[in-house]
Amino acid sequence: MAQTVKNQLAETYIFDLMANLAYENQDLDKAEKLFVNVIQRLMQLEKAVEDDIRLLHISTKCAHIAYLKNDVEKAMIGFNYVLEKIEKKDYLNDDNLYELYGLVKNFQGQALIAQKQHEKARQVLLEALKIFEKFKENISEDGMILLNNLSVCCAELQEFDKAEKYLQRALEIAKELKIEDISPYPVSYTHLRAHETGRN
Numbered sequence: 028m029a030q031t032v033k034n035q036l037a038e039t040y041i042f043d044l045m046a047n048l049a050y051e052n053q054d055l056d057k058a059e060k061l062f063v064n065v066i067q068r069l070m071q072l073e074k075a076v077e078d079d080i081r082l083l084h085i086s087t088k089c090a091h092i093a094y095l096k097n098d099v100e101k102a103m104i105g106f107n108y109v110l111e112k113i114e115k116k117d118y119l120n121d122d123n124l125y126e127l128y129g130l131v132k133n134f135q136g137q138a139l140i141a142q143k144q145h146e147k148a149r150q151v152l153l154e155a156l157k158i159f160e161k162f163k164e165n166i167s168e169d170g171m172i173l174l175n176n177l178s179v180c181c182a183e184l185q186e187f188d189k190a191e192k193y194l195q196r197a198l199e200i201a202k203e204l205k206i207e208d209i210s211p212y213p214v215s216y217t218h219l220r221a222h223e224t225g226r227n
């Protein structure tokens with residue numbers, strides 16, 4: 028019996044690794060299917076409840092997958108679900124939960140930009156930046172993307188000085204990371220130039 032349980036836990040671990048690999052490689056349909064499998068196994072085999080941090084992490088990734096598949100409405104439902112579960116806990120005094128809270132806020136901000144809700148997006152991304160700066164290295168790709176998204180929001184809101192400040196920080200990080208081709212990223216430079224006439 029004990030050996031059977033060990034084998035089942037090992038299988039769950041392998042499925043989780045496969046899911047994360049597919050997620051990182053943008054194999055979204057495969058990742059989603061595997062993550063759902065992992066959630067079911069955790070709930071059935073380990074009696075994990077809905078606010079288990081492992082399930083919240085996976086739910087966050089599933090919501091992000093929906094965003095990457097351009098189903099922004101579904102993504103927002105997922106992000107709000109995770110945030111609601113976290114907010115019912117003592118997350119401010121739990122570093123793991125607080126860091127996850129910041130990650131979800133970052134993803135939520137991206138989704139709000141897609142919905143052209145730039146004021147809400149800026150507020151959410153500023154929350155994410157505060158948490159990000161507590162836990163993450165200042166020089167990272169995630170930090171670059173977060174700063175760029177803030178620059179997009181500020182440019183759309185015609186706050187050009189702030190937009191340039193965030194964009195400059197993002198470009199400095201890109202230089203530090205030796206990212207020469209920034210075309211895969213939603214760089215805010217074009218937003219800034221498109222709205223520049225608002226200064227005149």
